[in-house]
Amino acid sequence: xxxxxxxxxxxxxxxxxxxxxxxxxxxxxxxxxxxxxxxxxxxxxxxxxxxxxxxxxxxxxxxxxxxxxxxxxxxxxxxxxxxxxxxxxxxxxxxxxxxxxxxxxxxxxxxxxxxxxxxxxxxxxxxx
Numbered sequence: 258x259x260x261x262x263x264x265x266x267x268x269x270x271x272x273x274x275x276x277x278x279x280x281x282x283x284x285x286x287x288x289x290x291x292x293x294x295x296x297x298x299x300x301x302x303x304x305x306x307x308x309x310x311x312x313x314x315x316x317x318x319x320x321x322x323x324x325x326x327x328x329x330x331x332x333x334x335x336x337x338x339x340x341x342x343x344x345x346x347x348x349x350x351x352x353x354x355x356x357x358x359x360x361x362x363x364x365x366x367x368x369x370x371x372x373x374x375x376x377x378x379x380x381x382x383x384x385x
């Protein structure tokens with residue numbers, strides 16, 4: 258039986274609600290599994306891997322020497338190098354799992370802060 262527009266919209270709304278509800282969970286931390294390289298000072302000695310940015314919610318290719326690191330650009334070349342070598346993830350999947358864990362911790366802290374503010378407001382407005 259075909260659904261009308263209203264039924265289809267309701268079904269899509271329920272699917273979205275379910276998708277969001279399933280996302281509200283805590284995962285185990287995922288740490289980088291590629292350590293900072295040692296004894297390499299030239300960009301030719303860089304080790305490739307993956308990293309993430311929890312502010313932009315993106316995972317991307319990275320590379321690191323023992324004294325600098327960089328993010329790979331879209332053209333396959335590195336963007337500017339930054340000081341200090343970094344630990345990296347060996348796969349994009351691990352980087353995405355690390356990103357998810359970092360964002361869920363950040364969101365949980367933000368929600369806890371908001372809950373604390375709500376509790377303070379409720380205490381101030383309590384007639385007793």
